[in-house]
Amino acid sequence: MALLDDVKHELAAIETDLPAAKMAQASTMMRFAGGLRPVNNQAIIRAQFDSSEAAQWLQSTIGSYFQRESSIKQITRQAPNGKLIHYDLEVTRGATALALQAGLLDRRMKLVKGLPADIVSGNIAQIKAAWRGAFLARGAVSDPGKASYLEIVCPSHEAALALQGMARRLGVTAKARQLRSSERVTLKDPDSIERMLILMGAPRSAREWTGKRSDGEARGKANRLANFDDANMRRSAKAAAEAGEKVRQAFKILGDDIPDNLRAAGKLRLDHPDASLEELGRLADPPITKDAIAGRIRRLLQLADKTEKLHRS
Known part of the structure; x- marks a missing residue:
């Protein structure tokens, strides 16, 4: 999974001065990594990441852009293949207000099933930022030499369709599908995967993925x-x-x-x-x-x- 770590490291290091793009990335990360939920009769926002840098980026943005406090806890559990480490970000105070700001709730105080309309119909910078946020939250990419895929596990069918539509706006063909009771958006064409990695902001990882894939194909x-x-x-x-x-x-x-x-x-x-x-x-x-x-x-x-x-x- 070293390449996946490299991609997320590169994406989490991106800093944009465009407020709409920053909001699109943060909102998508919260939506895809967890979202608003009730805990002990209290609304909180919880988002779980496998990358500490992704969690830290979101914590920093919630503080600087949304003016809200959040905390990160490292969770370690034993799995058949070794230890798994996750990073849980939580917003307990003002979570409902943050959900409204980020578009996780609509004006009628109902949970948005997909992604906020302002993001889906936003400019190209917002679309790229949303895809970047979705990948940081629930993205995966194949190791070179294996069957090519780039995939994002989505929180709902509506979110998968929104991500698919935004990929189309970027000129990339992605397919929404249901697999093992989860909604996913998948890219399988190697050229499309390379293009999406670059559009999200990971050109170095795209070159590495393409180079290793070519070596693997030659072998x-x-x-x-x-x-x-x-x-x-x-x-x-x-x-x-x-x-x-x-x-x-x-x-x-x-x-x-x-x-x-x-x-x-x-x-x-x-x-x-x-x-x-x-x-x-x-x-x-x-x-x-x-x-x-x-x-x-x-x-x-x-x-x-x-x-x-x-x-x-």
Whole structure:
């Protein structure tokens, strides 16, 4: 997951002076990482991140832009593959007011199911910031050399559709889908993934991802060619062994009644069981083509087969 960490590190380091973009990123991060919820008869905003830098960016923005206080707790739990560390950001005082400011609540005090309309229909800087916030909250990207994907787990179907529509405005095709009871937006085309990483603000990681992907594809092609060559060699060896056994049987059936040229071809096959037809042709005296050596061995086997049928009748 080193590449994913690099992407989130690069994205969390971005500072924008555009208030609308900053608000779009912060709002999307809160929406995708948790959101407004009741706890002990009190409304709080809770957002969970796997990146400490993402949590710190949001805490700083909530303080400087929204003028609200928040706290971050590090949560560690044991998992089958080792320890998992999350960073829980909470706003307990003024959470409802912050939700209104950030567009998590509408003017009727109802939770917004997707993303605020001001963000979805906002300018390109807001769209990029929203995608950046969504990725920092719930984004993942494939390791190079594996099946390519960039994916964001969404809090609702409406949020997934909003993210898909905003990707379209950026000229990138993304697909909203439901997988294992969760809503996701996924990019699978390598060029689209590279473009989205750059648009979100991670050009360095995009170059790293593209470079490693190209290396992986080259290694994969080399492995496929090597496997193809190995398979060919195995097939050739098997065919040569089978041909040698047939020649040996033909010699038993025919005895001394074999034309000299056919006997010589059969003997070459038995003496050089691993050699290709081309190599057998070069070993003949005088040398002949692989088609000629193949033809002589074929006529030897046909003669043996014909002789055996005559004896049976």
